[in-house]
Amino acid sequence: MANALIMVLNGPNLNLLGAREPEVYGTGTLDDLETLCAETAEGLGIGIEFRQSNLEGELISWIHEARGRAAGLVINPAAYSHTSIAIMDALAALDIPVIEVHLSNIHKRESFRHHSYVSGAADGVICGLGFAGYRLALIALSDILEEDQ
Numbered sequence: 580m581a582n583a584l585i586m587v588l589n590g591p592n593l594n595l596l597g598a599r600e601p602e603v604y605g606t607g608t609l610d611d612l613e614t615l616c617a618e619t620a621e622g623l624g625i626g627i628e629f630r631q632s633n634l635e636g637e638l639i640s641w642i643h644e645a646r647g648r649a650a651g652l653v654i655n656p657a658a659y660s661h662t663s664i665a666i667m668d669a670l671a672a673l674d675i676p677v678i679e680v681h682l683s684n685i686h687k688r689e690s691f692r693h694h695s696y697v698s699g700a701a702d703g704v705i706c707g708l709g710f711a712g713y714r715l716a717l718i719a720l721s722d723i724l725e726e727d728q
């Protein structure tokens with residue numbers, strides 16, 4: 580779907596990308612990730628809004644904002660994945676495709692990261708592929724939106 584808007588939402592502490600824990604999350608910064616998403620979107624002929632918040636309520640308000648505005652949503656809820664029924668409920672109320680992304684392979688890490696509430700409201704889940712996961716999520720959403728036309 581040409582010119583479709585995809586929201587790309589990032590949860591708490593992802594503003595620290597590149598500054599800490601490079602062995603887990605790589606050396607790229609959040610700005611680098613936004614650039615990758617913007618370049619991918621341009622190649623696909625879609626638009627993105629890329630945002631990050633450390634606040635659960637702000638992420639939920641952005642999910643509400645996506646209703647009626649965005650054609651699809653990519654979300655890395657970060658640690659809220661493992662705790663937030665509120666984010667899951669907000670996503671479940673959306674009628675657009677949602678892809679959950681994690682930079683790291685959450686199943687290879689501590690057991691408290693193995694469960695994501697958000698996955699129950701996502702159409703697809705990508706984890707463990709670093710920044711490429713966001714690129715693949717945008718490609719998948721673009722394909723889904725083309726199929727739905």
Ligand code: CA2
Pocket residue numbers: 591592593595596597598599600604655656657658659660680681682683684685692
């Ligand atoms: O792998 C992911 O993308 C995570 O969503 C990242 C979250 C973590 O709680 C999830 O279990 C998996 C943590 C984001 C914090 O990001 C940082 C980046 C650099 C330095 C410190 C934290």
